[in-house]
Amino acid sequence: MREQVRRTAAAAAAMLLAAAVAGCAGGQRQAVETSGAVSANDAAHAPLAGEQGLAAQSGESDPAAPSGESVGGAAASAPSGTSDAVDTEAAGRPGDAELLQQIAGMTLEARIGQLIVAGVDGTSADAGAKRMIREQHVGGVIFYKDNLASAESVIRYVNQLKAWNADGAAPLLLSVDQEGGKVSRLPALKKLPNAGVIGDTGDAALAEDVGEILARACAELGLNVDFAPVLDINSNPANPVIGARAFGSGEQVVTEMGLATMKGIRSQGVIPVVKHFPGHGDTAVDSHLDLPVVNKGLDQLKAFEWKPFEAAIREGAGAVMVAHILFPKIDPDYPASLSKTIVTEQLRGMLGFKGVVITDDLTMGAIADHYGIGEAAVLSVKAGADLVLIAHKYGNVDKAIAALASSVKQGVLTEARLNESVLRVLRLKADGKLSDEAIGSPQLAPVNEAIAEVLAQAARP
Template sequence: MQLRWSSIMLVALFIVCFAAGCSKESPAAPPVKAPEETAQPEETSAHSPPATGSDPEEEAPSQLDGMTLEEKLGQLIIAGVKGDAPTVEMKEMLLSQYVGGIIFFKNNLSAKPKDVADLVNQLKAWNRTSGQAPPLFFSVDQEGGRVSRLPGVHALPTARAIGKTNDAEFAAWVGSSLGEMCRLMGMNMDFAPVLDIHSNPDNPVIGSRSFGTTAELVTRMGMSALKGIREEGVIPVVKHFPGHGDTAVDSHLDLPVIGKDLKALQAMEWLPFVEAIRQDVDVVMVGHLLLPELDPELPASLSKVLITEQLRGALGFKGVVVSDDMTMGAISKQYGMGEAAVLTIKAGGDLVMVAHEYENVTKVLDALKQSIQSGELTEQRIDESVSRILELKNKYKLSDETPIEYPDQKLAALNEEIGKRLAAMGLAPAAAAGQ
């Protein structure tokens, strides 16, 4: 009898506990929607940056914790290389200097896409051997028109010709084609589209690279092209903030000066960049332009006023800021390579582009390290930029693990599509520049 009573009490106790557990306050489960109410997923390209359960912003700090100072500083560099085949210098730059990205020019890109694939695959393999190195940015200026670097593909029309069609859908197709040709040859970052407004007919460097002479047209065409590139899983980089359209000097040769004040810039040059930021562009390139009404001393690419106070502050940009090439005359004639790199990081920039000469990469890395030792820069400031860079690489799922395949057949199909589309539009492929 005693045993039977104890069993009854245990069962009763279990029932009471279970009921109490079920009665705890908790959010109600959302009602299941009827089929007609179920939200449909947005249409995305098969090559868009994939959505994942992990947050790139959460992954970056753990990656950062395991990096040495030298490895962090290397991530701040996008470097140029010599030649179109793997070299000892390329290998050392990855294994000893931990450079985080490569920019390719015409002389690096053989006439055979297969050779481009071989070069990219070798660089990936070397980067993997350096331990837990983050994957590399493989970047290129593939704008279409006269700035077309990649071999084996039809050069698409100039931005000016695209703008004249006034067809945003066509601009999106051009962007998609640019992204596809980049992706097929292993490029994961494209320095395009150009968002400069061609408002000065004496401009020697922008010209046909601009979609047009009005902010409305440049914005509409530029956002369509940006979307097309991004949907191919390639990182678009808008350029050249704060606006290179109203200049009469080529910054490759010397420093252009723009005399406009803040209100004038906000009413014209900045409008396409504002919209790009609203559409969550990941990377903005800052040009070598002096705006004395905002900063009478430093070019935009080295200016805290332009990068931190205006681009990041007033315009609200949260992504990665990359400088234009520091070896251009606008900078190299007035600043040492290391000095310029320190200034752009102090100003709030993240990626320093050093497009020519291996010794310039060494100068930049030495200067950055010395600036930390002297207290001019802090490692915390370096960590801010490296975190943004790692988040971007995680977001686009960049990887050095999988080699790219030889793209010949896919490029042939793309060329056929480009030819048909341009013929239908009454346009012809543009001649590419030899840069």
């Protein structure tokens, strides 16, 4: 029986790959002006064909229709990856054939799970976290300050999650918001300066050092993803949520410092996630509390807010977080994180981004007060997002998974669209050389020494 399953999965993968090659040969890619925005990014991420037409493929239905909240039950566990091919170009990445074969053998639940980054409870791994990983196949976890009591407890937590994921489809994304300054989650560490202080020095080498330190701290505690750097331009003095988290109020300093920080993070083997596209710097509302509205058009964003993100994409950024902000002149109906126009047509099409798109936390007031969690999860994936961030309450993860499964069963979200995101996520994990091997005791003293040096440099006139 096991050999028969293996042969079936291999045959399914061959069908997927053949369909992908045929799709490329058909020349269905829609031309999009990129204004020279892709270079290193193309080397880092093989393009997925037809990305401009994803929404047409992935949901001819009204995008507001699938709330998923009233639909209970998980999907059937039989592998269904062969019902619709992953639409990837023939000149694919080395290793894509193996990943496609893996996807072909994954159940629907396992594939949906790879699209979820979920929050956890408490300072030690509990039954809810075990269920998410072992039964729901959740592919990533985010830690907050109240999960991180001490360095030793973090290591125990991380190692337990890794052990539970031993039979998972891929190693876990183990993530944290560790920006330095105001947003510093990790325990037993001196606090780095805010990004604004680093930006004021005008020293890109110092910013790169900060990125290295952020990543070293994450890696010592077993974390492989850092939701940093912030590439927002703090152009609105009334902004209640960005402020000194930004490197400055001009696109040049934010671009220079942000790219240096991203380079530093990557140098230590941690995945940086640049945020919050298309730019959170000109908001006057905290999206944790309600939905900000920015009345800027496309030309304004391209000339200013997009600049740091465009540069990061050229430098091979692997992951971008999309903000919960409504831009009514661009999409009057959906905030950026749920907008096909912003995620697929602009970020993927106009800026040529081929990596992983992750939403900001769907439990924030900007989304939770206006949409159901299940509805928001479906809308975000239909829009082109690959990872859905659900930072609080295991019940919210249940709702998102049930809604995504229901949307696939009903044909609202196609298998092809789902598989594209799974492929991107598995690529990111493979590129990052993620591992579920247990880690030993952290060595934080050298990290604190490096932080002290940065503090001294930043304080110099």
